[in-house]
Amino acid sequence: MGKLTGQVAVVTGGSAGIGLASARALAEDGAKVVLLGRGEAALREATASIGEAASYVCGDVTRMEDLDRLFATTRERFGGVDILVANAGGVGGGPVATCSEDAYDALMAFNVKSIFFTVQKAIPALRSPAAITVIGSVAAEIALPGGSVYAASKAALRSFVRSWAAELAPSGVRVNLVGPGPTDTPLVEGIDERGGGPSLDALIRNRGAIHRRGRVEEVAAAVCFLSSPESSWTTGAALYVGGGITYL
Numbered sequence: 001m002g003k004l005t006g007q008v009a010v011v012t013g014g015s016a017g018i019g020l021a022s023a024r025a026l027a028e029d030g031a032k033v034v035l036l037g038r039g040e041a042a043l044r045e046a047t048a049s050i051g052e053a054a055s056y057v058c059g060d061v062t063r064m065e066d067l068d069r070l071f072a073t074t075r076e077r078f079g080g081v082d083i084l085v086a087n088a089g090g091v092g093g094g095p096v097a098t099c100s101e102d103a104y105d106a107l108m109a110f111n112v113k114s115i116f117f118t119v120q121k122a123i124p125a126l127r128s129p130a131a132i133t134v135i136g137s138v139a140a141e142i143a144l145p146g147g148s149v150y151a152a153s154k155a156a157l158r159s160f161v162r163s164w165a166a167e168l169a170p171s172g173v174r175v176n177l178v179g180p181g182p183t184d185t186p187l188v189e190g191i192d193e194r195g196g197g198p199s200l201d202a203l204i205r206n207r208g209a210i211h212r213r214g215r216v217e218e219v220a221a222a223v224c225f226l227s228s229p230e231s232s233w234t235t236g237a238a239l240y241v242g243g244g245i246t247y248l
């Protein structure tokens with residue numbers, strides 16, 4: 001039996017990248033996993049790749065009714081939630097001189113507001129003990145020229161985690177953050193296609209100690225640790241998985 005046998009995990013943005021890798025790792029440790037994503041075809045493929053432990057709800061984290069349906073469906077199927085991985089997010093914004101109001105609002109809605117309400121909507125479904133892991137970014141801790149809106153959105157998540165850890169501890173809920181560095185995911189591939197790849201690679205070359213992009217499995221391992229009883233005395237923490245970019 002795995003260390004998460006009998007537990008139920010919800011993973012937002014679970015059809016690809018870090019979300020899918022985290023869902024797969026949680027399932028391998030024994031959890032039942034429920035994936036949320038916007039594309040049903042991708043969700044079907046993702047759940048099939050995990051196996052019988054996985055199911056999905058198709059929805060958008062920026063829509064309150066979809067979040068309500070996610071947790072209502074999970075409670076109906078499994079009785080409650082033991083693990084939440086709030087992973088869904090995106091990139092955008094642009095330099096301070098050119099970022100439009102629409103671009104600013106869209107990124108903050110996706111990266112900040114949706115995480116806040118994902119956690120809020122999950123609370124009635126959480127059992128005790130439970131673990132919430134928010135996926136942030138090393139961008140919260142470093143200067144990111146041209147990416148100030150993105151960096152600020154991830155810094156907001158770091159602040160959320162501190163406050164939520166204190167608020168939810170009396171209910172037996174731990175809250176932590178995993179902050180990946182540049183990781184090989186479909187999201188990063190999209191940045192490469194738009195011309196951001198060289199700047200990411202320069203960041204990797206010039207900072208930290210391990211000068212390569214991360215693998216989704218490396219981030220998922222951190223998620224599994226913070227979701228498991230092995231981290232039962234850890235809450236309010238930020239675990240940056242970025243080759244030392246935030247530390248050196």
